[in-house]
Every structure is written in structure tokens, then in C-alpha cells.
Amino acid sequence: MEPHDTFRDALYKMYEENRRVLIPKELYLESMNNLLEASSTTKKTPHHCYLLKKYELLKCGDVDKLIKRRQSSEEDALYFVTIEDTYDTIKRAHLATGRGGRDKMIHEINKKYANITIDSISLFKSMCTVCQRKRKRPTNKGTVVKPILSKDFNSRAQVDLIDMQSMSQGQYKWIMVYQDHLTKFVVLRPPTYKRASEVAYQQFDGTCLPEDETDTSDAPFICFINLFSQDSALVKCRLKQSSQMKACV
Numbered sequence: 001m002e003p004h005d006t007f008r009d010a011l012y013k014m015y016e017e018n019r020r021v022l023i024p025k026e027l028y029l030e031s032m033n034n035l036l037e038a039s040s041t042t043k044k045t046p047h048h049c050y051l052l053k054k055y056e057l058l059k060c061g062d063v064d065k066l067i068k069r070r071q072s073s074e075e076d077a078l079y080f081v082t083i084e085d086t087y088d089t090i091k092r093a094h095l096a097t098g099r100g101g102r103d104k105m106i107h108e109i110n111k112k113y114a115n116i117t118i119d120s121i122s123l124f125k126s127m128c129t130v131c132q133r134k135r136k137r138p139t140n141k142g143t144v145v146k147p148i149l150s151k152d153f154n155s156r157a158q159v160d161l162i163d164m165q166s167m168s169q170g171q172y173k174w175i176m177v178y179q180d181h182l183t184k185f186v187v188l189r190p191p192t193y194k195r196a197s198e199v200a201y202q203q204f205d206g207t208c209l210p211e212d213e214t215d216t217s218d219a220p221f222i223c224f225i226n227l228f229s230q231d232s233a234l235v236k237c238r239l240k241q242s243s244q245m246k247a248c249v
């Protein structure tokens with residue numbers, strides 16, 4: 001079933017419960033005829049009086065429209081809308097307000113129409129597929145990134161390769177930065193190729209660090225290196241193979 005038809009059926013159900021505000025098309029046309037009759041007859045029935053008190057006919061070109069009775073002709077006309085036309089009327093207001101929410105639509109509709117209820121507007125809004133899609137769009141707001149925790153030295157590390165091809169020293173064109181996750185301890189290695197096997201070799205070699213960091217017997221020296229001229233961060237490095245390191249620093 002089209003949304004237009006579903007909406008109309010829902011409004012008819014509302015009309016069954018409360019007949020005071022919503023107007024089916026048939027009743028709208030009947031009221032107009034009765035109103036014409038009421039204004040032309042001198043013998044007015046109570047129903048005629050009721051209609052004359054509530055409604056007024058406004059000529060729009062060749063078409064007569066039912067509007068709310070005004071106190072003076074200066075007042076803006078508030079149009080009555082049939083149940084059949086309510087969907088399109090609310091849709092126009094929805095688009096005119098840039099797919100506005102319920103309150104924006106109420107404000108827009110109340111300027112021009114007399115009998116469009118808040119329930120009808122809320123129902124339309126809940127049926128609008130574009131607005132539903134907008135609401136369901138996932139957002140990353142408030143997402144908390146769970147930190148990665150490491151318990152031991154050398155149990156987790158981050159490896160980056162720095163491209164030194166433009167400043168190569170013989171066969172050494174890369175600097176592999178191995179950083180232990182727990183201690184932030186950094187080891188620099190000079191792989192000669194950017195191949196998985198070469199990186200794996202350097203990594204295994206690089207992680208074979210002495211258990212006791214104060215024991216320098218396995219590491220020739222501890223040095224501070226100004227890593228690159230554009231990055232003045234001093235990195236504390238323990239080098240196992242100082243000769244290889246010298247080649248690329």
C-alpha cells in the first residue's frame with residue numbers, strides 16, 4: 001500500500017474516534033453545498049446557523065474553498081483540508097521547512113490551515129522514509145576506544161618503516177622503527193629491502209633484546225640519536241649492531 005493510502009486510512013480511524021476536526025472529502029463537499037444554501041435562504045435551520053458560524057466560502061479562481069469564519073475580511077484565510085488532501089498538504093509543509101521536525105511543521109501549517117491536527121503531523125513525520133533513514137544513520141559520537149593493554153615487555157610492539165630511498169646509504173634504504181608497546185622502548189633497524197621476509201628477519205632479530213636492560217653486554221652502547229633533521233625528537237636507542245646503524249643514520 002502506498003504511504004498516501006496508509007496515511008489516509010489512519011486518519012479515517014482517527015476521524016471515527018473524534019469527528020470534530022478532521023473532514024472527509026464527502027462531508028467537505030456536503031458542507032459547502034449546505035453553506036451555499038444557508039447563505040441564500042431566509043429560513044435558516046440550526047444546522048445552517050452552525051455552518052455559517054463555523055465556515056466561510058472563499059472563491060479561489062473558479063474553485064470554492066471552505067475556510068474558517070473570519071471576524072473581518074482583513075484576517076488571513078485559514079483553509080479546511082479534507083482527509084484525502086492532508087497527506088499532500090503536510091508533505092508540502094515538510095519540504096518547505098527543509099524536512100523540518102514536528103514543531104516546525106506545526107508552525108508552518110498553522111499559518112494557513114484550520115484543521116490539521118498535531119497527531120496527523122506526527123504520523124506523517126513517523127512515516128517519512130527520508131527522515132527515518134537520517135535518524136538511523138550510525139554516528140561515532142561518544143565512542144570510547146578501548147585501550148590496548150600489554151602486560152609484558154616485548155609481548156606487543158609497533159613496527160614502522162621509514163622510507164630513506166632518497167637518502168640511501170649504499171644498500172640501506174629503510175629504517176625500521178620497532179617500539180615496544182609496554183615500555184615505549186624503541187629499536188631502530190636497517191632493513192635493506194621493503195620485503196616481508198626482510199622485515200620479519202629484522203623484527204625477530206630486534207626483539208631478541210637482553211632480559212635485563214641494564215645489562216649492556218649484548219648491546220654495544222646506549223645512544224641518543226636525533227632521528228631526522230625535520231623531527232628533532234630525541235629517541236633513546238639501544239643498538240645491537242652499531243655498525244649497521246651507523247650506515248643509515
Ligand SMILES: [Zn+2]
Pocket residue numbers: 094099125128129130131132
Ligand atoms: Zn521527512
